[in-house]
Amino acid sequence: MPPRKEPVAEPTVLEMICQFNKLKPPKFGGGTNPLAYEELLRRMENLFNVMDYPEGFKVHLATHQFERDAEFWWGTAKPRAGEPALTWE
Numbered sequence: 001m002p003p004r005k006e007p008v009a010e011p012t013v014l015e016m017i018c019q020f021n022k023l024k025p026p027k028f029g030g031g032t033n034p035l036a037y038e039e040l041l042r043r044m045e046n047l048f049n050v051m052d053y054p055e056g057f058k059v060h061l062a063t064h065q066f067e068r069d070a071e072f073w074w075g076t077a078k079p080r081a082g083e084p085a086l087t088w089e
Contacts, residue, residue: 007012016053023047030069040065048088058088 011019025047028040044062053061063074079085 007077013057016057017050017061017064020047020053020064023051025061025065026039027065027067028070030071030073055087056085059086062088 001082026040026043028036044065048058048061052078061080066074
């Protein structure tokens with residue numbers, strides 16, 4: 001009889017953030033340069049393709065990298081309690 005596979009515990013939010021930060025994700029300060037935004041999206045998608053993060057957590061990881069203008073914008077744009085959550089797709 002083959003050995004039983006023990007269920008693997010899902011990583012905690014803190015573990016996912018620590019793992020993500022070890023990959024040195026890019027920071028994003030906002031601005032009007034569309035190429036900087038496209039570069040951020042490309043690099044984040046590359047990281048997400050490598051790691052198996054839950055779909056609903058990708059927005060949290062990406063917005064955790066926002067600084068300055070982008071961080072201020074996200075504070076006004078993110079969903080409030082009772083509103084549907086945003087997904088990466």
